[in-house]
Amino acid sequence: MSKERARRRAEREVAQAAEAERRTAAAEREARRDVRRERLTGWLPSSTPAPGRQRGALAEKRRRQVLATLALLVVVNLLLFAVARDPALSGLLLVASVLGAPIVHMMMFRRT
Structure with missing residues (x-):
């Protein structure tokens, strides 16, 4: 029984490590995408109104x-x-x- 639990725990740890690696890779891709987007659109005015702009x-x-x-x-x-x-x-x-x-x-x- 303990061998079976150890095997399942090892499978879970492998799956968790793969999921953590996938999340890390996705976060890195998102960070690169954000940097690229900021580089391309940083000179454009933002779509949100400026803080001093009247809205009434x-x-x-x-x-x-x-x-x-x-x-x-x-x-x-x-x-x-x-x-x-x-x-x-x-x-x-x-x-x-x-x-x-x-x-x-x-x-x-x-x-x-």
């Missing part, structure tokens, strides 16, 4: 307004760039649109 409804409304203003200015600049053949005029229009962006934003989203 008013902040979201303001972000939408700013994005709408920027989208309008990009479209206008692209159209003007397509029409204007002079590079100096295109540059002047680009500078004017950047300087006039706050005015355009105010005119689009005026509080009454």
